[in-house]
Amino acid sequence: MRGRFIDRILMAVCGLSFTLLALALVGLLYILSPGLKTITPSFLFSSIHEGGVLEPIVGTVYLFAGGAAIVAPIGTFTAVYMVEYAPKSLLTRLVDKTINNLAGVPSIIFGLFGFTFFCKFMGLGVSLLSGWLTMACMMLPIMVRSVEEVLRTVPESVREASLSLGATKWQTVRHVILPAVMPGILTGIVLSMARISGETAAILFTACFYTMRGLPRTVLDPVLTLTYYLFIHVVAEPGELDMPSLFGLALTLFMVTVTLCSAAFALRAYFRRRWRI
Amino acid sequence: MKLKSRHTDVFELVFGACALTSVVVLFLIIIFTLKNAVPAFYGRLLTFENLWAAEYNRFGLYTLVASTAMVSVGSLAISTPTGVLSAVFIAKFTSSYLRDVFKTVVEFLGMIPSVIYGFIGYMFLAPTIAKLFGLNFGQNALSASIVLAVMVVPTIVSLSTEVIMSVPREYEEAAMALGARGWQTLLHVTIPTAMAGIVSSVMLAFGRALGETIAVLMVAGCPTRLSGPVWNFLQPVYPMTAAIAMGMGEAEVGGVHYHALFAVAAILLAFVFVVNFAADVLRRRAPRRIVV
Numbered sequence: 001m002r003g004r005f006i007d008r009i010l011m012a013v014c015g016l017s018f019t020l021l022a023l024a025l026v027g028l029l030y031i032l033s034p035g036l037k038t039i040t041p042s043f044l045f046s047s048i049h050e051g052g053v054l055e056p057i058v059g060t061v062y063l064f065a066g067g068a069a070i071v072a073p074i075g076t077f078t079a080v081y082m083v084e085y086a087p088k089s090l091l092t093r094l095v096d097k098t099i100n101n102l103a104g105v106p107s108i109i110f111g112l113f114g115f116t117f118f119c120k121f122m123g124l125g126v127s128l129l130s131g132w133l134t135m136a137c138m139m140l141p142i143m144v145r146s147v148e149e150v151l152r153t154v155p156e157s158v159r160e161a162s163l164s165l166g167a168t169k170w171q172t173v174r175h176v177i178l179p180a181v182m183p184g185i186l187t188g189i190v191l192s193m194a195r196i197s198g199e200t201a202a203i204l205f206t207a208c209f210y211t212m213r214g215l216p217r218t219v220l221d222p223v224l225t226l227t228y229y230l231f232i233h234v235v236a237e238p239g240e241l242d243m244p245s246l247f248g249l250a251l252t253l254f255m256v257t258v259t260l261c262s263a264a265f266a267l268r269a270y271f272r273r274r275w276r277i
Numbered sequence: 278m279k280l281k282s283r284h285t286d287v288f289e290l291v292f293g294a295c296a297l298t299s300v301v302v303l304f305l306i307i308i309f310t311l312k313n314a315v316p317a318f319y320g321r322l323l324t325f326e327n328l329w330a331a332e333y334n335r336f337g338l339y340t341l342v343a344s345t346a347m348v349s350v351g352s353l354a355i356s357t358p359t360g361v362l363s364a365v366f367i368a369k370f371t372s373s374y375l376r377d378v379f380k381t382v383v384e385f386l387g388m389i390p391s392v393i394y395g396f397i398g399y400m401f402l403a404p405t406i407a408k409l410f411g412l413n414f415g416q417n418a419l420s421a422s423i424v425l426a427v428m429v430v431p432t433i434v435s436l437s438t439e440v441i442m443s444v445p446r447e448y449e450e451a452a453m454a455l456g457a458r459g460w461q462t463l464l465h466v467t468i469p470t471a472m473a474g475i476v477s478s479v480m481l482a483f484g485r486a487l488g489e490t491i492a493v494l495m496v497a498g499c500p501t502r503l504s505g506p507v508w509n510f511l512q513p514v515y516p517m518t519a520a521i522a523m524g525m526g527e528a529e530v531g532g533v534h535y536h537a538l539f540a541v542a543a544i545l546l547a548f549v550f551v552v553n554f555a556a557d558v559l560r561r562r563a564p565r566r567i568v569v
Contacts, residue, residue, distance in 0.1 A: 007459045014366035017359045018379065021434070024427050025386055031401050032393075077295035085289050091296060098300045104481075104553040105306065105546070106488020108518045112525070112542050113306045116313055120530065137302045144299070170288045198390025201490040201518070205525050227392045227491075234399055235495060250396050254389065261388045265381060 038248025048213060048229075053249055055215055056229040060256065062128060062216065063207060063225055064193040067135030072189050074136070075143025076178075082144075083151040084173055103141035107201040110138050114206035129219040131207025138202055139192035146191060150184025150271055151177070183271035187264050194260035198253070200227040210236075226253040310543050317540035322533060329515060330501040331524060336537040342544070343507050344418070344514035348493060349486040351422030351510060352429060357479050359426075360433030364475075367434070368441040369463065380435060387431030395495030398424040403496055410511055416498035418510040424492050429482040436481065440474030441467060443564045474563030480556035484549050490518040499523060517545050 046052030082092045114134030115126075124130045154177060162172040209222035210232065216223045230249050233241045241249070317323055317336075326337035367379045398420055406423075407415030444467050452462040468475075498513025499520075505512045521538050528534040 004458070010460045010463065011366075011370050014362045014370060017362035018366045020359055021363055021386065021430060022379075022382055025382060028389065028393075028397060031397050074295050074298050077292045078299060081289075081292035081296040085292055091293060091300075095296045095299055098303045100557060101550065101553060102299060102303050104484050104488075104549055105303075106490065106518065106549060108488065108490040108521050109306065109310065109542055109546055109549075112521065112539065113309055115525070116309045116539075117305060121309070137306075140299050140302065173288070194388060198388070198392070200390070200392045201522060204522060210526070227390055230396060231392050231491060231495075234396055246396075250393055254393055257388060257390055258385070261385065265384070269377075 032247065032251045032254055034244070035247035035249075035251030038244045039251060043245075043248055044252065048224075051245060053226070053229070053252060055213070056224050056226040056249075057252070057256075058215055059223040060197055060225045060227075062223055063131050063135065063203070064196040066128065066132035066219075067139060067196050068189045068193050070132055070136040071139040071143050071192060072185065075140055075188060076147050076181075076185050078140075078144045079147035079151055080173060080177070083148060084177060085169070099141045099144055102137075103145075107138065107199060108204075110134055111202040111204055111206055113137070114202065119206060125220060126206060126209050126222050127220045128207060128216045128223045131203050131223060132219075134202055134206045135196050135199070138199070139195060142192050142195060143188040146188035146268075147181060147184045150181040150187075153271075154180050183267055187267040187271070190260055190264040190267065194257055194264055197260060198227060198257045200231050203228060204231075226256065307546070310539060310546055313536060313539035314543040315536075317533075317536040320533075320536075322537050323540055328502045329520060331528070331534045331537075334533055336534075337502075338541075338544075340502050340515055341517045341520050341541060343503060344497070345487060345516040345518070345545075347418045347507055347510065347514055348421040348425055348497065348516055349483060351418060352425035352486045353479065353483055355422060355426035356430040356433055356482060360430045360478075360482070361437055361475055363430075364434050364437035364441055365463070365468075368438045369467075376438075380438065383431045383434045386427065387435075391428065391489060391492040392495075394424050394428055395492040398492060398496035412511060414498060414513065416496050417512055418497070418514045421493050421497040421514065421516070422510065424496050425486050425489055428489060428492060429485045432482040432485055433478045436478035437471070437475045440471045440478070440563050443474075444470045445564065470564055473559045477556045477559035477563060480552055480559065484552040484556065487545065487549055487552065488518060490522050494519040494522055517541050521545075 043052050044057065045054055048055050078095065082095060086092050111134065114130055114137070118124050118130040118133045119126055124133075158176060158180070159172060162176045163169075167175070203225060207223050208225065208228040213224065226249065230246070230253060233246060233249075322334075322336050324335075324337050325339050326335070327339045327343075328335045328337045329340040363383070367376055367383075371379060399416075402423060403415030403417075403420045405415065406417070406420050407413065448466050448470060449462050452466045457465070493516050497516060497519055499515045500513045501515070503512060503514065521542055524534060524538045528538055
């Protein structure tokens with residue numbers, strides 16, 4: 001019976017490790033939970049000058065809406081090119097390698113690149129627009145990969161049926177492939193937005209400015225996001241915000257990210273089931 | 278006979294141009310980082326001393342590189358055993374319904390913003406560590422390693438789960454048929470087959486740990502020099518990413534400090550590429566599920 005005993009021990013050890021991870025998530029929620037008391041409509045919808053977080057929330061939305069709008073078409077077309085047009089071309093192999101490398105580049109490097117290229121070289125300054133472009137670069141791998149994944153699940157017979165009806169390649173892509181991969185495009189957009197809503201390092205010197213305390217009036221104004229607002233109040237100016245506001249801010253940010261992630265996971269589960277029945 | 282019609286070419290060109298964007302972006306990132314880093318290498322700004330203090334124009338790489346090595350190795354020492362064992366648990370000891378739930382739990386851990394990890398580390402973990410070890414400051418390499426470990430463990434768990442589940446069923450059945458116990462099969466068949474993939478996931482996590490900035494900055498302490506030897510995890514550290522994030526705010530564009538920071542970024546980028554390349558090579562040697 002020694003064997004069965006070791007089997008049980010092994011399972012217990014593995015189960016324990018997983019429990020540890022689950023506990024980390026529970027602990028995180030527990031530590032953030034005091035913020036619940038702070039999050040009221042008046043906290044969320046009043047200006048930061050009156051102790052609220054309206055500007056950071058709107059700024060975060062501005063940033064991810066613009067970033068997603070830039071990356072969605074580029075990412076989708078890249079994936080369509082790789083799967084539909086030239087599955088074996090030199091460019092496709094190159095792009096495939098590039099996407100892997102781009103996904104591994106640390107966000108602080110994207111921040112530096114955004115600063116030297118968009119802010120200085122292109123002369124956009126520390127602005128919402130520079131933030132959008134930097135974010136779009138960061139989101140490209142997520143967007144391409146999620147559209148690509150869905151494209152590969154579209155059965156070959158669907159393409160063949162369309163082509164056999166006399167449709168051209170473009171007509172097939174336009175009327176058959178793109179509608180079919182809509183959930184993938186949506187997932188990509190939502191996942192990318194979830195990523196940006198939590199991003200700090202890359203917007204530190206591209207989109208946010210230390211003294212900025214309002215909403216951007218034009219795309220060339222800097223912006224204030226939830227992450228940046230929390231970051232400077234913990235690191236640069238501890239004590240300016242009281243504890244309840246700080247926890248409220250952290251929990252608000254947490255909820256924004258978790259909502260976006262849940263939406264993305266739900267969409268992904270939906271389309272993964274769709275073609276496999 | 279070629280069936281390809283010629284008038285679709287204009288769309289192919291448009292799509293191809295979009296595909297080219299990512300290549301251009303990566304190329305520009307490398308060029309612009311190097312371009313700004315060259316003056317630092319050229320002007321012998323960087324030394325290997327244990328002092329990184331911009332106000333005295335002293336840029337010793339030892340402090341930053343040793344700190345980065347400490348926190349990333351420390352975080353892997355915690356996250357590798359936990360992550361791999363969790364992956365075994367999810368892949369082998371759960372029903373398919375629970376498996377999806379558990380995977381999602383771990384994925385959520387990976388999607389939480391790093392500033393929140395930093396905030397919790399700063400508010401809760403660092404004081405706890407300080408109390409536990411009787412220190413004045415809890416912001417040290419140990420706190421940073423723990424925070425980083427939680428942040429990179431999802432990478433290990435989700436990829437390893439995938440790889441362990443892709444080990445061909447026949448291998449395990451063959452072992453079972455020879456009379457091997459569950460643990461013997463796991464230890465001598467499943468894990469060795471999946472090993473390349475598991476190591477690949479650890480490498481990817483290593484790459485993430487090297488590049489993580491905000492959370493590390495908030496809990497590492499960021500001194501100008503390391504006070505003790507590298508195996509002392511109770512000392513504050515100043516990783517490369519933290520130095521870049523802290524320094525860029527005050528560095529004058531085109532100045533000495535500015536170029537030094539880009540040099541650090543170039544070194545970091547080189548590290549990350551090497552680690553990711555290794556992960557990529559290993560991943561191709563991992564088993565893939567063959568769909569019949």
